[in-house]
Amino acid sequence: MPAPKEFLDYVDHNADAFIQRLSDAVSIKSVSGDPAYREEVIKMSNWISQQLQAVGVETQLADLGRHTMDGQDLALPPAVLGRIGNDPKKKTVLVYGHFDVQPALVSDGWNTDPFKLTVLPNGQLVGRGSSDDKGPVLGWLNILQYHHQNQKDLPVNLRCCFEGMEESGSEGLDDLVKKESQSGGWFDGVDCVCISDNYWLNTRTPTITYGLRGLAYYKVTIEGPAKDLHSGVFGRTVHEPMTDLIKIMGTLVDVKGHILIPGVDEMVPPPFADEKELYEKLDYSIKDVEDSAGASIALSDDKVEVLMGRMRQPSLSLHGIEGAFYGSGAKTVIPAKVSGKFSIRLVPPQTPEKVFPLAKAHVESEFAKLGTKNKLHFEELHGGLPWVTDINHWNYEAARTATRAIYNQEPDMTREGGSIPVTLTFAEALGVSVLLLPMGRGDDGAHSTNEKLDRSNFIQGTKLLGTYLYEVGAAAAK
Amino acid sequence: MPAPKEFLDYVDHNADAFIQRLSDAVSIKSVSGDPAYREEVIKMSNWISQQLQAVGVETQLADLGRHTMDGQDLALPPAVLGRIGNDPKKKTVLVYGHFDVQPALVSDGWNTDPFKLTVLPNGQLVGRGSSDDKGPVLGWLNILQYHHQNQKDLPVNLRCCFEGMEESGSEGLDDLVKKESQSGGWFDGVDCVCISDNYWLNTRTPTITYGLRGLAYYKVTIEGPAKDLHSGVFGRTVHEPMTDLIKIMGTLVDVKGHILIPGVDEMVPPPFADEKELYEKLDYSIKDVEDSAGASIALSDDKVEVLMGRMRQPSLSLHGIEGAFYGSGAKTVIPAKVSGKFSIRLVPPQTPEKVFPLAKAHVESEFAKLGTKNKLHFEELHGGLPWVTDINHWNYEAARTATRAIYNQEPDMTREGGSIPVTLTFAEALGVSVLLLPMGRGDDGAHSTNEKLDRSNFIQGTKLLGTYLYEVGAAAAK
Ligand SMILES: [Zn+2]
Ligand SMILES: [Zn+2]
Ligand SMILES: [Zn+2]
Ligand SMILES: [Zn+2]
Secondary structure (H helix, E strand, C coil): CCCCHHHHHHHHHCHHHHHHHHHHHHCCCCECCCHHHHHHHHHHHHHHHHHHHHCCCEEEEECCCEEEECCEEEECCCEEEEEECCCCCCCEEEEEEECCECCCCHHHCCCCCCCCCEECCCCEEECCCHHHHHHHHHHHHHHHHHHHHCCCCCCCEEEEEEECCHHHCCCCHHHHHHHHHCCCCCCCCCCEEEECCCECCCCCCCEEEEEECEEEEEEEEEECCCCCEEHHHHCCCECCHHHHHHHHHCCCECCCCCECCCCCHHHCCCCCCCHHHHHHHCCCCHHHHHHHHCCCCECCCCHHHHHHHHHCCCEEEEEEEECCECCCCCCCEECCEEEEEEEEEECCCCCHHHHHHHHHHHHHHHHHHHCCCCEEEEEEEEEECCEECCCCCHHHHHHHHHHHHHHCCCCEEEEECCCCHHHHHHHHHHCCEEEECCCECCCCCCCCCCCEEEHHHHHHHHHHHHHHHHHHHHHHHC | CCCCHHHHHHHHHCHHHHHHHHHHHHHCCCECCCHHHHHHHHHHHHHHHHHHHHCCCEEEEECCCEEEECCEEEECCCEEEEEECCCCCCCEEEEEEECCECCCCHHHCCCCCCCCCEECCCCEEECCCHHHHHHHHHHHHHHHHHHHHCCCCCCCEEEEEEECCHHHCCCCHHHHHHHHHCCCCCCCCCCEEEECCCECCCCCCCEEEEEECEEEEEEEEEECCCCCEEHHHHCCCECCHHHHHHHHHCCCECCCCCECCCCCHHHCCCCCCCHHHHHHHCCCCHHHHHHHHCCCCECCCCHHHHHHHHHCCCEEEEEEEECCECCCCCCCEECCEEEEEEEEEECCCCCHHHHHHHHHHHHHHHHHHHCCCCEEEEEEEEEECCEECCCCCHHHHHHHHHHHHHHCCCCEEEEECCCCHHHHHHHHHHCCEEEECCCECCCCCCCCCCCEEEHHHHHHHHHHHHHHHHHHHHHHHC
16 A cells, blocks of 8 residues: 555645754754753653644653753653554554754854754755754654645554653663553554664665664773882883783784674574575675775675674674873873773674673683783673564565655665664564664764755655555555 | 091081971972973072082083973073082092972872971971982082081082973983083083982882883874774774774783893893892892782792893883773774874883884784784884993992991892983983982882981981092092
8 A cells, every 4th residue: 555646745745844844843952961951852842742733643741750960950851652543453653753862063063053954955954953863753743744634544553752862871761661561551552663763874775774783891900009100110020900901802803803702703693595685785885884984994895794794793892991091192101900991792692691701701711811910800881682673574564665665766674783772672662573764864974063864865754654654554454 | 438427427416407408498399390380490490509609619500491381481490500629639520410399289199288398206308309309409418518617628529410300301401411521511520420319229228220221112003994983883894993903012012021022022131140149139029019019919929030020121011092992981982093002111232223123023013914904003202221330330339338338238239110311311421430329218209299208318318428429539549
């Protein structure tokens, strides 16, 4: 069931009004990470709620309590829950987005006022939140407006969960989602979830994302003398913590990215039959990787190997050392206590719980081999699960069909190298298929200066999300 | 020729007056490293010059020009040159000291006002510069006062070089010493040099120092992407500079302190016959090393090995990394450009010039082995020569005899692990024996809070320096 032509035409005809509404949204400085802007984020909660009500959606401002930020006790901006439709013959789709944004100052290097949406001649809509994630949230509003104004029923029952703390750890969201997923909650009866909050792999090809890597972040501390020592007085006299730590850090990963902690790479199954073809098909080249990194430093000339390295292999990065000399110049210190920081991006079936004992055992065994008199401490600072879902589920079929209809292209089916924690929140609380259906392009600069959303991505993206709902509706009829 | 008993008695009888003069000196806040105190350092130049004139010494305030510090154009505090005696039958001794001090604030953790000399019941004279290096400079003044007041000829011709920029790199001193060492200069005809600006090895045993380690400070830079990357997006996709750098840094030194750069350790000759006995004799134990480091982390249980590691072996310390994550917490960055800092303490016949090509070749060869696409840059940030001199020279015999006379002890004959750059300045400019004859103890805390000089070290140290001059005088008669 493709979306009605009338809907697609409506979107084209109302493009300027949609952009004006995006401009209104961008002008509210809903920076969640800065206490000074907290009132603006709360204002944004209300604005979204009112916009939803205006297009016939029942809403609730869900109180998330209070928290402490930069030493200040603050009210959390309420999440906005929305509900429209209750037809038992239809699928119930939960859509997620966030209306808070990253900080932005002209002095960071913006060419225009970040909180005034600027339409460039090339069609770029420049402003903080244009792509991350006000554009996608407003995409849903555009669709609802068409149905409300034209008194058309939606092809699905729709539930909304729009939050205002995503850029600050989604504080309070986990508990809310768990609570509302229970019988009688706002998310009771949800059949699938659609999250529009990531990006195409490139600037050309629409993308559907079905996996995310998890994370395990570790800190290896080596402690020796009671205070920093002078290398003239103590050099070649005592065991130096930096010498030990560098040896340990050197045993974690090789230059080609292979993880040297026994059992970590081995935990991941080899590609299933034809899996490599999925990567071969992706519209992304070694040149794209290197352009994006700004240097010819890809680990391989084989595109499949490089893309699998990012999407379906774990990776280990050494981030730095706390406690050592880090300034410019030449300080002759022997640091007393140094902590190496490294993290492993995880893929199924890896979990922080399964990897921690392997990492700990490896570090302790390498430390024991050194024969140093310094002391070792190993800890996990942070952990998050990886996620991969079934791309043959009707939820994904609907998104693929919608993409072909709007873009006349096969979507890139991707797994992201990073994490989007709310994905796991919904997958775990609801136990249904979760789909990541991005609106913006890979070069939107979500957390950078001069963030933009291309006009065509906003307009075609609105059509895509709407068509997706019709395709889900069609799946219900099967 | 021991010093006359009358001199020794005079020092004892005038101890309180000497301490009062030290108190006057400490009250002048001659911090050379802070532009705000520059006038105080210049005041100190004048004070020293006047004190010398008052005891019959001809002086000159040697203009060292101007320099820039913290963006300010400042006059350098003049060095104070002094001259007394011109008897061709006598040896001419040049004594060096400095009257500038390290910064000190009560808020750093001082128990008393650092610029008010506090005499503790245990005999400690607490105040900034008490030990480093106003105490020793005033030791020479005390000796001169005895001879001037009692109309006694000095046993030697004396030359003084007291500077006010030692704690800030002795700016201008090299050129001055070179100039004054020429025919007709203030240091023309000098037979030996005595520098009193270091410390006993412990708190019990007078020390004579005959060697210093040099330094070569290196920076290894690995550069990859054009900007810092997100480890989710780029982990296992590109060559990471930190991975490469940690591998390189791991090839420089082993956990036991052996330098792994081929040719560096090998450049140092094995101990000469009986040399180990010199270290065996030193009044210093493994426990002293570990007490001083605050942990049981000595590289060996063999005292000779540990002390030779500090004094007559090169050492390599890894100081830190510039450009990597260094804060607390868990930042998932792939740093774009990282620079490892390490230094090698050098001993003869090593020089920065001889070691640089070895270090560079090693780092480049290890880098080539990695097979990374990142880029390497290797540079020396700083270099200084090591120094060792003949302990059988009459200058050293004089110091040993004087030590036995005053302390009734054999001195510890030490080589320092660090550097005292003026030593090389004098050795090179004059080509005569340079002696390091410390006044203070190993726990004086020269650059720390609560710096002190023990009253007995000030008073007996004055006698030691005076007696040393008499023993040099005796050497002339031989
Ligand atoms: Zn987002
Ligand atoms: Zn974001
Ligand atoms: Zn000093
Ligand atoms: Zn000093």
